[in-house]
Amino acid sequence: MTRLTLHPRAAPRNKIRVWLCIDGAPEQSSAVPLQWKINEEVVEPEILRPLSTSHNSGTVLLTGVFEISVDEDSGPFNRVSLTTFGETVELRVKQAPREIPKDTWFRVLLCSCFHQAENRQALVSQTFLNIPAPERQDLSLFMGDQVYLDLPTLNNYPDNEAELADRFERYYRTNWTSYLGLDTILKTAPSVFCPDDHEYWNNFPHRSPIIQNSWKQASRERWKSAADQLYDAFQCAAPAERGDNIEIDIDPVSILVLDQRTHRQEDRSATLTPEGLQRLNDWVDRLIAEKKFGAVVTGQSLLDKPxxxxxxxxxxxxxxxxxxxxxxxxxxERLSDAGRPVLLLTGDVHWGRVTEVRQAGRTKFIEIICSPSSLVTTIGNDQLKSIGAGFRRFFKGEETRWPRHSSAPDPEPYFAQRVFGKRYQTKVVYKHQGNQLSMLALRRAANTLEAKVTYYEVHKRPKEPRPVSLGLL
Structure with a gap:
């Protein structure tokens, strides 16, 4: 049976981009007949990524990215439908507004570190569905580790590119097209993705002592090639290419998604290509000239210490x-010196935290960490923590809500001290423990923006969402 999946992707104004997955396409079909409609009108979309197998040796799972133009007055929602092989799938697509509104919030869902095997009872989907519809996102940012291609840790992975790609395809299929994965979130609002190491293997591109396939150069190349193919098929922001910076503008805000994994160098010379670094500086120049607010998405925290x-x-x-x-x-720093705080959005670390970076009493940066949505299994460490929680419950009557999750530590007292010295001090605003999603919300206020972030606990008995005011930017 052929199964169709459509997800919206971030797109320019008056454009709708959709990612299409056809699972179980007849192998004998030389061409795939696609009939597209938008608001019941037949259309011919532009092909941004041609429909093709998800990896070089694949057969029955096809993906592609398509773009449809819409009228300015078509409204905030459009209905897209696709018919092929006798099956029809429909998608209600929410267009991003031209600018941040005054009378309501522009909302951005933040999500990272999703280990599907630990997503018991589909709690990530259930948590999202419990958010009232009017409070759901206009845009979704997935900030890394949307898949864990290197797990389970003790698995014996084949050292063969085609077999690796087949295995990776199974992980992606579950995460992208099922209620047990991220499908519920992915189909509700346009998304953009930032890769981190588990889109490849832990600590990619470096060798990892727990990933045998990473010990030899040729093995790393085979694994990377297979992982690249699946990333292109499922996550890449076509027409951009893997590794490109992605810019999303909702006036007066510009979001820059930095891919610091695809071209990260083993000799630690760079996380971006020279072109990527130049485009970052070009983006900063543009925002200063246009007096815009900036938000930067990274797979790891810029507030980390070496x-x-x-x-x-x-x-x-x-x-x-x-x-x-x-x-x-x-x-x-050049952007923050232009007079507006820069938002730093990231995941990776398996705890949530909001941190202000200040200079002489003035906020220069605000970092928001949201991680994980579904905590990865760590063999040995998890068992020890669970045993410790059991002892505390038995002997002291203490209930540990998150026995496997670490509490957020304080950041380093100074931001990038080796670069800036003690110029920028850090101040913790909020810490959040456990599996989580968060919602960044922005709205116009006078000549600036008001901002807040709300943390949602991914738990079978969740506590009330926790809103954290970021004040006026």
Whole structure:
């Protein structure tokens, strides 16, 4: 049976972009007949990524990205339908507004670190559906580790590109097209994606002691090739290419999504290509000239400190360990010096936190961390934490709501101290423990923007959502 899936993608004004997945297409079909409609009118969309197999040796799972033009007065919602192989799928697409509104909030859903095997009872989907419809997002930002291609840890992965791609395709299929995955969120609002290491393997592109396929250069190349193909098929923001910076403008805000994994260098010389770094500076120049607010999405925190050689090799290298870190934070400093705080949006660390970065009493940056949506299993460490929680419950009567989750630590007292010295002080605004989603909300207020972020607990007995005011930017 052929199964169709449509998801909206972030698009320019008066455009609708949709990602299409056809699962179970007849193998004998040389061409796929696609009949598109928008608001019941037949249309011929522009092909941004041609419909093709999800990897080089694939057969029955096809993906592609298409763009449809819409009239200015078509309204905030449009109905898109597709018919092929006797099956029809429909999608209600919410268009992004031209500008941040005054009388309501523009909402951005933040999500990262989704380990599907731990998403018991589909709690991520259920948590999202419990958000009242009027309070749901206009845009979704997925900030890394949407899949964990390197898990389970003790699995014996084949050292063969085609077999790896087949396995990765199964992970993506579940995460993108099922209620047990991210499908419920993905089909409700346009999305954009930022990769992190588990789109490849832990601490990619470096060797990992727990990933045998990463120990040899040829094995790493085969794994990367397979992972690249699946990323292109499911996450890449066509017509942009994997590794490109992605810019999303909702006046007076511009969101820049930085892909610091695709072209990250093993010698730690760079996380961005020279072209990517130049485009970051061009974006900063444009925002200063146009007097816009900036938000930057990264897979790892820019507030991290560098780690030592042993920890970097065994666990993870942090962004300050790479030689282009200084150029990146200096570019963002130029933007904050133009008079508006810069929002730093990220995941990765398996706890949530809101941090202000201040200089002489003035807010220069606000970092929002939302992680994880579904905590990854860590063999050994999880068992020890669960045993400890059991002892505390038995002997002290203490209930531990999140026995496997770490509490958010305080950030380093100074932002990028090796670059800026003690110029920028950090101040914690809020910490959130446990599986989570969060919603960044913006609206116009006088000549500036009002901002808040709300954290939603992904739990079978969730506490009330926690709104955190960010004040006027």
């Amino acid at each position: 780690v030592g050689e042993f920890k970097g090799a065994v666990a993870d290298w942090m962004l300050p360990n790479y030689r282009d870190y200084e150029s990146i934070v200096k570019a963002l």
